[in-house]
Amino acid sequence: MDLNRLAQKCSTVSHLKQLQAHLTTTGSFKSPFCPVRSKLIEFYALFPLPHQAHSLFLQIDTPSTNDFNAILRGLASSSQPAAAISWFHRMLRGSHKIDALTCSFVLKACARVLARSQTLQVHSQVVRCGFAADALLGTTLLDVYAKVGDLGSARKLFDEMPVRDIASWNALIAGLAQGNFASEALELFKRMREEGLFRPNEVTVLGALSACSHLGALKEGEKIHRFIRDEKLDMNVIVCNAVIDMYAKCGFVDKAFVVFDSVKCKKSLVSWNTMIMAFAMHGDGSKALELFEQMGQADVKPDEVSYLAALCACNHAGLVDDGMSLFNSMAENGVNPNNKHYGSVVDLLGRAGRLQEAYDIVKSMPMVPDVVLWQSLLGPCHIYGNVKIAEIASRKLVEMGSNNCGDFVLLSNVYAAHERWKDVGRIRDIMKNRDVRKVPGFSYVEVDGAINKFFTGDKNHEKWREIYDKLDEIRFKIKEFGYVAGTNYVLHDIGEEEKENALCYHSEKLAVAFGLISTSEGTSIQVFKNLRICGDCHFVIKLISMIYNREIIVRDRVRFHKFELGTCSCKDYW
């Protein structure tokens, strides 16, 4: 029987049952080798119907490695990848022979469930069975280590690999880019080009572009875009999407849209989502919603990411009613809201001051609200001084084991706004007792193509003296404008410092100051900040852009703010 035809036909359980009956009558379960039987097992596993697959096993006289591999392969791609790992252990316990493919399939499952210690176990099996020299398996291992977050092991494997090929390089570059080691990913990409043994292909540039997006490294990103053209790499949808995302994340929506608009290939769902998210991040709600409409006309069905991007656009543009009707229309369009959608709506209502409504929605949720959701509810409480809801949300967060400094600070802000200093002190004590880790804020700034990273108040940069001098100058000028730091800013930063110091020695000001020193007049400065820009911060940047007559683009954790001569293109902020 033709297996390809079989694969197309076997889309329902009854097909599988028919096939099984056929195999039983022909006595195929007795024979040691039968590809159709293995395929049947794989389909059952993929469905996933692990019990059916198991009962087939009981009919086989002596299950071969092929039969086991089939079930592993099916389960690894199914909705129950963890089951593949159990079957692997069953094989080991029963002393069944495993081969390189067996390992490859379990590893895929390990990656999907992010099982770090399991990956290590499979690795030791690989070594014990003598498969360590297998180049394909080596790359799989490397990739899985990276995916489960163990970049150290991934790197070590790469360095010690007897045979490396293009896929090994790609796996590590992509792994580093996704795993918060974006600058390392770019370095590796550079090294690959310098060594010249392998020519970067489409997959390689995807990893490198994704690294640029994470860093906001515009100059590098542009170089890669040029490289793609010069080397005539295939601008397929996926590469296009990555280019669009890169321009958007580097602050250039217009350029992103040019690429989006002029792509030769057919736009995919991801293309639309990426572009909608790009407009959302830049505060251009109407363009984002327009695209959302257009994608429907282009016969692309919005998925959960599309809705999230559209909701996000409403948040950033303050389109409360549009956001609500969008949210309410989700279910009838076949997309069930998840925690993130609820979070977005809570955020939307919260910013508009409709905290009770937001809380009612939280209470009505069919799933358990996650930490991020309670944080979204807690966030705007201090602006509107809602102690009651702030306390409810904080209690939930503490119950859920959150030890995040930001959560405590937000509650303390609410008390501070009501001048309940005793409660503020109590929160500080709790933070001390619970040993709440203060996460230092950091920013990136790109100057002349080089990326600099700053932590709050650090002195690591070679030019730190000049930077601090510049900060003094900035502080002086800001004071001349009669600016006084507000309470929420200081508490947000939980600096022990005095208000003024907290304001000026914040990482972001360091970055801005660095830009002021090093770039030539008239160039725009890009700052990439890991925190949200809050009220005072925002105001100070406006002042700086006005005083120094500079364009400053700041990307915080959720969106872009473009400051030009003391104005900001982003409509709302907090």
Added chain:
DNA sequence: ATAGGGTTAG
């Protein structure tokens, strides 16, 4: 017959 590297996400 069956294996590795890929884009979007408050």
